[in-house]
């Protein structure tokens with residue numbers, strides 16, 4: 116007879132579910148993962164593939180991001196997945212942006228960031244993708260890495276299955292969880308601990324807890340080019356002034372308000388559609404671009420060409436690559452609990468919801484999973 120008893124059962128095979136499976140399996144636990152789709156097609160395969168510790172505020176969240184990065188390196192070495200330790204460049208084209216970077220850099224070393232301020236010529240040497248006209252300086256950070264998400268997620272899955280003995284059930288939507296049992300309507304499994312990692316599809320299990328938590332969803336529009344010609348390499352991942360307004364690491368500095376006010380005056384649509392622009396390059400040589408932010412439980416299923424154009428408009432102010440033709444566009448949705456970095460709660464004895472990693476799930480999941488397991 117089949118043994119349906121496990122130490123750990125996980126609902127959802129996105130990066131959060133996989134990170135928990137990794138942490139539990141590494142401890143020698145018997146782990147099973149359920150995924151409602153035939154393969155993971157949620158936020159975890161739709162993102163930039165950026166592991167971005169420099170965006171996390173100093174303290175426990177930065178520590179978690181750096182620990183997560185270490186685990187990514189271990190997983191990449193063990194599974195053979197492509198991971199580029201290419202670092203990041205935060206580019207400044209205005210005095211107000213330089214002021215924020217200087218304020219940040221004054222405290223960065225003590226806080227554990229691995230950053231340094233670069234003059235324009237040194238920054239330009241780190242990426243041929245930088246628009247050097249008008250560049251005032253840049254913050255280089257050594258900790259950022261890039262993976263090819265749409266390959267990395269299935270590769271981690273295969274690694275967990277083949278090398279760590281994790282059992283996967285794809286095409287299996289868990290519809291009921293109670294008293295350490297879970298079922299997909301056809302079969303029942305038992306586990307000592309159950310983790311619900313349902314990402315933005317959180318309506319099926321414990322809907323009342325989600326509804327009462329204040330969690331919301333965020334839709335992001337994304338674009339990518341074809342593979343760049345002649346093996347052209349971006350070097351460090353790039354971003355510019357609008358990104359200062361996006362990440363919590365820059366939030367403590369009063370100098371930020373001048374940047375916010377200027378962009379609000381120059382182009383209010385950036386704030387209206389939550390546009391800031393990150394530029395990454397995957398293992399195929401394609402450039403991944405985005406993004407925008409639209410919040411709500413009923414985000415539009417339709418993508419706006421005007422928002423894509425806004426992203427490209429800002430991109431052209433600081434970056435370029437040999438082939439700028441857009442080969443593909445899409446959107447992704449992540450859950451976000453306003454004011455919180457995650458949503459981890461015991462739904463009933465032995466059953467934990469692990470969700471709400473918002474725009475930092477690739478950066479934070481492995482570290483968070485280690486803490487939770």
Ligand SMILES: Cc1cc2nc3c(=O)[nH]c(=O)nc-3n(C[C@H](O)[C@H](O)[C@H](O)COP(=O)(O)OP(=O)(O)OC[C@H]3O[C@@H](n4cnc5c(N)ncnc54)[C@H](O)[C@@H]3O)c2cc1C
Pocket residue numbers: 126127128129130131132149150151152154155156157158159160161162163164165166167287288289290312313314315316317319320335336337405406446447448449470471472473474475476477478479
């Ligand atoms: C466009 C975009 C760009 C981003 N860029 C980055 C980035 O570069 N770096 C970064 O750190 N973060 C980034 N993020 C955030 C990151 O992608 C997310 O935080 C992360 O992927 C969330 O992982 P998850 O496992 O919670 O969700 P998901 O990947 O959505 O996985 C949840 C899974 O649960 C499954 N599921 C749900 N309910 C059930 C059920 N009842 N039974 C079975 N299965 C179920 C779903 O089918 C889904 O596959 C980005 C997000 C988006 C949308």
